[in-house]
Amino acid sequence: MDKALLPPVESGFIDTVTSGVVEITVGQGDGQKTFYIHKILFRTKAPVFDKMFSTGFKEGSTGSATLPHDSCEAFKAFAKWLYSSNSKKLKPTELIICPLFPHERTSEIRWNMTETIALADKYCLDQLSDEVMSLWIKYQAKDRLQLEELKKITSYITANTSNRCKARDFLAHLWAIEMLQAPGKGNGQPNGDDLDAFIDDNNFSKQVFYKMGCLAFQTSEKWQPVCDYHLHGKPGLCCDSTVLLYLCPFKAVDAETSAHNPEKKRKAA
Numbered sequence: 014m015d016k017a018l019l020p021p022v023e024s025g026f027i028d029t030v031t032s033g034v035v036e037i038t039v040g041q042g043d044g045q046k047t048f049y050i051h052k053i054l055f056r057t058k059a060p061v062f063d064k065m066f067s068t069g070f071k072e073g074s075t076g077s078a079t080l081p082h083d084s085c086e087a088f089k090a091f092a093k094w095l096y097s098s099n100s101k102k103l104k105p106t107e108l109i110i111c112p113l114f115p116h117e118r119t120s121e122i123r124w125n126m127t128e129t130i131a132l133a134d135k136y137c138l139d140q141l142s143d144e145v146m147s148l149w150i151k152y153q154a155k156d157r158l159q160l161e162e163l164k165k166i167t168s169y170i171t172a173n174t175s176n177r178c179k180a181r182d183f184l185a186h187l188w189a190i191e192m193l194q195a196p197g198k199g200n201g202q203p204n205g206d207d208l209d210a211f212i213d214d215n216n217f218s219k220q221v222f223y224k225m226g227c228l229a230f231q232t233s234e235k236w237q238p239v240c241d242y243h244l245h246g247k248p249g250l251c252c253d254s255t256v257l258l259y260l261c262p263f264k265a266v267d268a269e270t271s272a273h274n275p276e277k278k279r280k281a282a
Contacts, residue, residue, distance in 0.1 A: 035066050036077040040085045048088060054095045061136045083135070087128035090114070094141055110144040116152050120162055123153055127166050127180075134174040143243040146179055147253040150239050154258065163187060171214045179242040181217055189224035 035052045038045060055063035065072045072078040080088070090113045097112065114122055126145050133142035158166075167184050174181065236257035245251055 033076065035072075037088070038077070038079045039081075039083050039088045041081045044085055045081075046085045046089070048092050050092055050095065058095055058098065058140065059091075059136065059138055061138075083132055084128040086125050087132040090125065090129045091132060091138065091141060094144075098140075110148050114145070114148055118153055118156050120159075123149075123158075123162070123166065126153070127169055130178065130180045131170065131173040134178040134180075139244040142179065143245055143251070143253075146183065146242045147239055147256060150183070150242065150258050151253075151256060157190075158187065160191065163191065167217075171217050176216050177244070179244060182220060183242050185217060185220035185224045188221045189228050192221070193225055193228055 033052050034049050036047060036049055038047045040046060052063070052066050055066065064070070065078060066076070067073045093113055094110065114126055126149055130142055130145050132138070133145065163184075167188065170178065170180050170184060239253050239256040239258055240251055241258075243251060243253075
């Protein structure tokens with residue numbers, strides 16, 4: 014059949030499967046995996062990889078690359094996202110990103126999302142980052158994280174992302190809530206060990222204390238656009254521009270209440 018007679022989406026599919034395939038090896042040791050991806054998919058979704066496999070670079074000549082320090086699970090999510098979003102029609106985030114990260118609220122899923130956000134930041138995959146952030150806020154943010162999990166995620170994000178990563182801003186919001194609602198020994202802050210996840214990152218620390226100030230003086234219910242945690246430009250271009258994050262007004266708590274268990278019920282002042 015003549016390619017010109019095919020519908021646009023099928024034509025795009027033909028372009029993909031007939032383009033060259035590149036080999037990308039991710040990880041190290043027993044956990045190392047090799048991915049084979051049609052490089053035409055990089056053209057609009059992943060400009061860093063598109064440039065990497067251009068003829069002017071070693072990877073472009075060999076058709077292969079090695080990424081020893083990246084997460085295999087995160088790269089697998091990225092690869093699946095590349096293929097599922099390969100359409101000329103604008104699709105809602107739900108149809109593209111949800112199959113990659115189930116709605117179940119588990120620490121395993123959140124960790125996979127965390128590694129994917131870090132990968133997206135490293136390779137300037139802004140659209141992928143935005144879509145994962147939307148999914149996190151819509152589903153994973155419904156439950157308050159255990160303090161140990163919040164510390165683990167924060168440590169990874171602050172160590173593996175740039176200051177432009179929007180997950181930092183969202184985690185700063187979660188830490189602000191934790192610090193305001195879980196006072197320590199009369200000083201209004203959690204135990205010092207809890208701050209190790211971010212205290213050495215000056216920019217992130219400033220974000221946390223800024224968020225604390227905003228929440229401390231909030232007197233009524235507010236709704237924050239999810240696009241505040243996106244990297245894209247005008248909100249009108251985002252399929253999730255109508256999604257809002259609920260911000261509950263802060264209520265002071267008794268200073269004698271334990272600061273170490275975020276799920277323990279606390280007395281209102």
